[in-house]
Amino acid sequence: MLVDAIQRLGVDYHFQEEIEAILRRNYMAATTCVDGYSFYTLHDLSLFFRLLRQEGFFIPADIFNNFKCKDGTFEGKLKQDIRGLMELYEAAQLGIEGEDILDEAAKFSSQIVGNRLKHPYHKSIARFTAKRYIRDLQDTNGWEKTLKELAKMDYYVAKIAHQHELIQISKWWKNLGLAEELKQARNQPLKWYTWSMASLSDPSMSEQRLELTKSITFIYIIDDIFDLYGTPEELTVFTQAIKRWDYAAIDMLPKPWKKCYKALLDTTNETCSKIFRRHGYNPINSLKSMWASLCDAFLVEAKWFGSGHFPISKEYLENGKVSTGAHVVLVHLFFLLGINGKTGGSFQVDDISELISSVAVILRLWDDFGSAKDEQQDGNDGSYIDCYMKENPGSTIETAQEHVVDMISSEWKRLNKECLRLNQNLSMSSFTKASLNLARMVPLMYSYDDNQRLPVLEEYIKSTLFDDTFFIF
Numbered sequence: 209m210l211v212d213a214i215q216r217l218g219v220d221y222h223f224q225e226e227i228e229a230i231l232r233r234n235y236m237a238a239t240t241c242v243d244g245y246s247f248y249t250l251h252d253l254s255l256f257f258r259l260l261r262q263e264g265f266f267i268p269a270d271i272f273n274n275f276k277c278k279d280g281t282f283e284g285k286l287k288q289d290i291r292g293l294m295e296l297y298e299a300a301q302l303g304i305e306g307e308d309i310l311d312e313a314a315k316f317s318s319q320i321v322g323n324r325l326k327h328p329y330h331k332s333i334a335r336f337t338a339k340r341y342i343r344d345l346q347d348t349n350g351w352e353k354t355l356k357e358l359a360k361m362d363y364y365v366a367k368i369a370h371q372h373e374l375i376q377i378s379k380w381w382k383n384l385g386l387a388e389e390l391k392q393a394r395n396q397p398l399k400w401y402t403w404s405m406a407s408l409s410d411p412s413m414s415e416q417r418l419e420l421t422k423s424i425t426f427i428y429i430i431d432d433i434f435d436l437y438g439t440p441e442e443l444t445v446f447t448q449a450i451k452r453w454d455y456a457a458i459d460m461l462p463k464p465w466k467k468c469y470k471a472l473l474d475t476t477n478e479t480c481s482k483i484f485r486r487h488g489y490n491p492i493n494s495l496k497s498m499w500a501s502l503c504d505a506f507l508v509e510a511k512w513f514g515s516g517h518f519p520i521s522k523e524y525l526e527n528g529k530v531s532t533g534a535h536v537v538l539v540h541l542f543f544l545l546g547i548n549g550k551t552g553g554s555f556q557v558d559d560i561s562e563l564i565s566s567v568a569v570i571l572r573l574w575d576d577f578g579s580a581k582d583e584q585q586d587g588n589d590g591s592y593i594d595c596y597m598k599e600n601p602g603s604t605i606e607t608a609q610e611h612v613v614d615m616i617s618s619e620w621k622r623l624n625k626e627c628l629r630l631n632q633n634l635s636m637s638s639f640t641k642a643s644l645n646l647a648r649m650v651p652l653m654y655s656y657d658d659n660q661r662l663p664v665l666e667e668y669i670k671s672t673l674f675d676d677t678f679f680i681f
């Protein structure tokens with residue numbers, strides 16, 4: 209319970225080694241003891257299961273069989289155990305494909321405690337949900353009180369760091385002068401920074417957050433160039449220039465794009481120098497190839513939708529994964545965290561391709577889910593739902609959306625499995641955690657209301673960056 213509280217308060221990055229040691233000890237004890245799990249309550253077993261899986265210790269899902277009747281259903285008396293059911297639901301979020309018992313567990317528990325389970329821990333941003341948790345945490349004179357104090361201080365330290373970084377990013381963005389050059393493109397440094405802020409929660413990771421935000425900025429701006437500005441021919445030239453990665457290629461480009469191209473090269477080269485200084489490795493070749501693949505994917509979309517052609521949904525999604533920019537972001541993240549060095553070179557970019565693919569699918573499907581847009585376009589860049597409905601003539605928007613919800617849920621299972629695999633190497637955990645945070649952030653970024661606003665995102669930004677009322681509980 210102490211580990212859970214520390215994680216829920218978002219201060220776990222202070223205690224990584226201790227948490228690892230506690231969980232390892234518990235894992236060894238339970239797996240070597242013959243009667244390993246039989247004396248656990250539903251609450252304790254569920255919590256144990258989740259905490260261990262989160263950290264990469266594989267606990268089989270069939271441990272929950274202890275709570276089933278002979279007919280294979282969960283015991284009726286569990287319906288009284290609200291606390292246990294809540295934890296069971298949380299545990300079920302860590303499922304991987306084929307673990308039907310966890311799907312049953314999620315269904316069983318959510319039917320009973322539905323409303324209280326909208327934001328399971330595993331799929332939420334800890335600093336955002338920490339406030340609610342701190343309010344509900346019993347105020348005793350014991351460790352809870354001490355942890356609350358720590359969480360409040362930590363929140364302030366992080367807030368100050370984030371405010372400072374936001375100023376730096378805003379200045380960097382202004383100095384690039386791209387907003388004047390590309391007037392129709394989005395101008396949302398706060399939103400771009402928010403992705404990085406959510407991904408990397410440790411206040412000391414300022415440089416990594418800033419560099420990550422810069423790559424995200426260019427994904428948005430280049431996406432707008434493709435969606436709003438160019439003809440397929442002009443965009444082909446832009447893609448060729450990106451592939452050349454050469455200042456001389458500026459001459460090939462129309463005037464408004466020259467500055468963006470130069471800024472992308474300058475920024476990426478500077479990021480690489482910083483990574484080299486910190487980790488002794490220059491990832492420029494990997495980053496160049498990520499930018500080239502992104503532009504290729506954007507170009508495919510521009511050609512499809514320019515010609516009114518609808519690809520089949522599978523083909524759309526294969527390309528749509530890359531056009532999310534997830535590959536660009538996660539490969540930047542991989543190098544900014546120095547993962548290849550930390551793992552002694554045993555983990556390379558290829559080893560994270562499945563994880564990238566899952567995060568990208570979650571992003572693409574959410575992005576295409578809503579109709580609202582913050583881009584100045586009429587949704588003419590296609591969507592998975594459109595392709596699916598064309599392909600399945602009897603389908604309605606509701607059935608298509610249900611299908612997408614199921615796909616997102618399956619993709620989370622794949623992501624869980626990949627994280628379990630990668631976390632076998634302890635040095636990967638900073639990367640898997642940051643990647644999970646990006647996936648957790650996706651619903652906040654795309655939950656538009658009827659007024660084209662993003663109320664949950666607004667609340668998150670307010671609470672993390674600007675709220676001073678944290679002490680009042």
Ligand SMILES: CC(C)=CCC/C(C)=C/CC/C(C)=C/COP(=O)(O)OP(=O)(O)O
Nearest residue numbers: 403424427431532533534537571575646647
């Ligand atoms: C989960 C993850 C890796 C996040 C990192 C941040 C990231 C890649 C952000 C880019 C999101 C995106 C698809 C922007 C394009 O604009 P849009 O949203 O309007 O998309 P569209 O033009 O393709 O519809």
